[in-house]
Amino acid sequence: MLSSVEINKTAINTYKQNTVERGHYNEIIRYTDAEGVAVSASKIMNIFESVLPETFVEFDKKMRGDSLNLDLYGYDAEQGVAIVQIRHFYKRYAKGFANIHKDYVLVGQNEITNEFFRHPVSPHAIHAAIRKNPSDPKAAVRAAQRWMWKVTDKQLDASIRQGDVLMVPSKRPSDKYVRVDEVTAVVGGSHEVRSTEMYARTEDDEIIDVVAWCPTVVHTKGQHDPIFANEERFYSIRVAEEAATWKWGVRLGD
Known part of the structure; x- marks a missing residue:
């Protein structure tokens, strides 16, 4: 039989693990922070309302029309990011079938x-x-980030992020990479990689991946702090993947 101390420890550990309450479709209904303060999903989503579409319900008497709803699926308070589902429900004909489009956005x-x-x-x-x-x-946040940059949990923890670009510790590049003569290269349209030894992989004459020795990455639009290699080694500079999306979830910002 467990002692009262052991029972209390078990209860505390269980409480710490259960930091969200989810609904029928696994959407977050309520988030509990480290201090035990509960926050509703809608309050968290309000933080990001400037890049989320406005919800609406517009149907006629024959139930033809559209609705748009938002649900929270992940939240990382330390990073200040969230995963939101954008759900578009629409019906065009009174006797027709309803259609649903879902987008998930970080x-x-x-x-x-x-x-x-x-x-x-x-x-x-x-x-x-x-x-x-x-x-x-x-x-859900970490899963999205692993998918975006094709990394493992261990690689994600060892990496340095700048917007949609990730600096990942890497081995010496393979033969798929070509040595870059310059000391700078731009990836993702606005992230300038600076290094004394740099290799690139291209697609349709566009640089899609860079491996560089002890690089620095500067954001040319000035929206992000510069990032620096924290070891003398090669790093892979990766641009985040984007999922196919309907019109409500297209990418905004950098």
């Missing part, structure tokens, strides 16, 4: 300009993470 805020961004991510990665760790609000 939303957050740039650290310098404080502008908000929206990035479409994989629903499969999100739901797989929730099934594995339903009580962890960060699970």
